[in-house]
Amino acid sequence: MSEHAVAPYRNDFLREVEKNVEEGHWVKMCMQCGVCAGSCPLGNAWAHPPQEIFMMIRAGKREEVLTSDSMWMCTSCYNCIVRCPRQLPITHIMHGLANYAHRLGLAPKGQPTQATATLFWNNLIKKGRVNELTFSLALYFKDGFVQGIKNALGMQSIGLGLMKAKRLNPMEILGGHGVKDQSGLQAMIAKAREIEDRKKGFSK
Amino acid sequence: MAEMKTAAYICSGCGIGERVSTAQMAKVAQKEGKMALVREHACLCDESGVQAIRDDIEKEAVTHIVIAACSRRAKTEAFNFPGIAMSRANIREGVIWSQPDDADRAETTQEMADDYVRMGCAEVKKMKVPEGNPNRASNKRILVVGGGVSGMTAALEMADAGYDTVLVEKSAALGGWSAQLVKRVPSKQPYADPADTGIAELAAKVSGHKHIKVYLNAVIAQTNGAPGRFSVDIAQESGATVTEEVGALIQATGFTPYDMMQLPELGAGKSPNVVDQLGLEKLVKAANGSPVKRPSDDGEVKSVVFIQCAGQRDEAMESGGRHLPYCSGHCCATSIKQAMYFKDANPDIDTMVMYTDLRVPGTGEDFYRSGQQKGVIFTKGKTASVEASGNACKVNFKDLILNEDATIEADLVVLATGMVANSGMNIDIPEEEVAKMEVKPVSILNLNYRQGKDMPQLKNGFADSHFICFPYETRRTGIYAAGPVRRPMDMTQAIEDATGAAMKAIQAVENASLGRAAHPRAGDLSYPIVRLEGCTQCKRCTVECPFGAIDEDEKRFPVFNESRCRRCGTCMGACPVRVISFENYSVDTVGMQIKSVDMPDEFSEKPRILILACENDAYPALDMAGMQRRSYSAFVRIVPVRCLGSVNTIWITDALNGGWDGVMMMGCKKGDDYQCHFVKGSEMASYRMSKVDDTLKQMGLETERVASYEVAITDIERVPQLIDEYAAKIKEIGMSPMKGFA
Known part of the structure; x- marks a missing residue:
């Protein structure tokens, strides 16, 4: 048996989620009423609504849950949290699961939310500020050069408008500005990651 | 008895005087109703009005009065004249309030009021003042059948209230099923953990109470009599029979768990590792604090599956299905409690409750949440089958959330079978059919009643009682049902039930001693009087009496047990020769009203x-x-x-x-x-x-x-x-x- 082989309906995967996923200890409290599934404005886009995700976790469907794109569909509208009769922080659990799947490298490849979030994060930690110009360009070109040119041309008028209004500085393409003490920032992020890795079982 | 002297009182209060002519009504009472005295009053229910009536009773020797005012359901405290026959003409609710105040309805409104006065006068002249059941008896002891949690609670409640109580228990010890439990579902805040049953303490209190006499290893051989004078033969293990005289009975004979051997598809009988809920209590009790052992090989139990609704809520039942059609109510919480036995001892043991609908009303929701907190896993699924494979059991089921078939392995499978009422014989089954039965039904009360040996059942074998409106009342006056014999329930509900039945039994003996009716005409002093010389021995009254109050003598004449009677008058309605009546309610009191209208x-x-x-x-x-x-x-x-x-x-x-x-x-x-x-x-x-x-x-x-x-x-x-x-x-x-x- 490999490290993560899970017997169906035994509690192994649930315990893994409780331990490694943010707010994962709430999963066991779901009473399967389905209010979250019925309240999600993007429900139609989800392969598995939160109610089902929770059941799949309890059923030990590790692979299916972690490779699912369902939790990536969450737009953080918080409707489910507001309505959950058991007060589960469903939005946070979805993000926690998505993050955990990403860390494990199991998240579906090319999933747009995941790609955007990755670009955003990588852009942000470079200098402690989001460089809107390089972030936008990176987004335009994430699906290839030709598509990137098309995207850029499509957004041309908006870009020029922003420049006229002095909301976009073309010089930012050279690196742009950042926070003070950037090495301090990098140290903080490294420390945070070390703590998180230790907590979530990613430490070597 | 003094000669009848009639009087009619016409009230013009509450707007009556503005809508109808009370003078006209007074004339009707005098001329057509032939009332000796007729008085009008502006507000009859006030002090002066009531005093006027009292004065007439005292000084004018009035014995029969008609009050033409509000409904007989209103102002009952003001218009309360003991020893006086009274009829109430409903002019307020029945006439002026139910008729629109239009000029073109004035004539018909007046006619209505006049007719109600005529009817009141006609009725009262046929009424007598009831004097109370002459065959009253005043034994105030109460006998409880069944020494489980319901029976013990009822006995203790009555004994604490000062009533001598006799408790008859079939087995050798008090406690019933509850004595077999390791712990109970909690009944107190924070409803989070299994609690002590408290049964040992309860049993000790009952055994030691100066007002309680306990018979163990004893059953009821025969029950004779009526409220206030029951005579109960108690057959003891030694063969001796003791007779106890009591005023009322409580049947708290509880339930039997549904036989799990009827569920081979759920693995019952196929593996010793499949048990019912009481079977699990036994295993936990036997482990005595150490890890629970798997019956097949004494291996340590690492995973348990609880299957809810096993042999219950059988939807096919209506069309001849095999199992119980109903929900027994307690089993969801009981399974949660049992899962906690494992989780509290060792959180690494996997426990799963397989349910289709988790039913934990009220504080049960807190207990459910606590179970989830402790890591009990709940799966909404329908079990298809349980297979025994070596020391493990395979539970095949359909996951109703994921909509797919699945299988889980477990060391132990617990079947939540339901409750079957111990309600004795079904008296509605004809004797010919009983004769054909292989296993003869055994009576519990052995009532010496014309209508049968036990209490009538309503459905699914539970003793007939109206589960909302009058829960402890049965169709045998002075005998009350409490606990799971009348509907499935948990321990908390059984305790509440037993307390309620105890109150009803006390009320019954008190009413019986005063010659009064029990529920729902509690306090009524009238009772059925039969003119036997006119009786044709047709037996309709004895058959139709819902309460088994009427027996038959050797010549098939009805023998009324007034104390068993609820005063509904079903016998009066049944009698084709109209020889049954009440002093204040008879074929004539209504018949004359019908004949009196204009x-x-x-x-x-x-x-x-x-x-x-x-x-x-x-x-x-x-x-x-x-x-x-x-x-x-x-x-x-x-x-x-x-x-x-x-x-x-x-x-x-x-x-x-x-x-x-x-x-x-x-x-x-x-x-x-x-x-x-x-x-x-x-x-x-x-x-x-x-x-x-x-x-x-x-x-x-x-x-x-x-x-x-x-x-x-x-x-x-x-x-x-x-x-x-x-x-x-x-x-x-x-x-x-x-x-x-x-």
């Missing part, structure tokens, strides 16, 4: 519709319709009856012969979900009325002239509609051709 002729366009309304539900609904000023036809005249079961068909024939154009009967819902306060009264009435069509045809009348309705106390909007629809119907079929002959 009957307009065929061409008057003023039909008359008689409403016989059940005083428990329909009459209050009519009163409330009046209070809400919901108007209805002015052509109706309403007579309250104790129960539709008391309606004798002679009233119908008399009414139709007397020129009434229609008769509406309003009674309670009948059937399995009955609302009849006398259980079977409305059903009897409906059966009798199904035969009335022939009579109508013989008389050459349309069958629509008699109509029956089921009316609930909440039908306040509906009742006026029913009346108006019926009045329109009568208008359509035309006036009765029978007018003017009577």
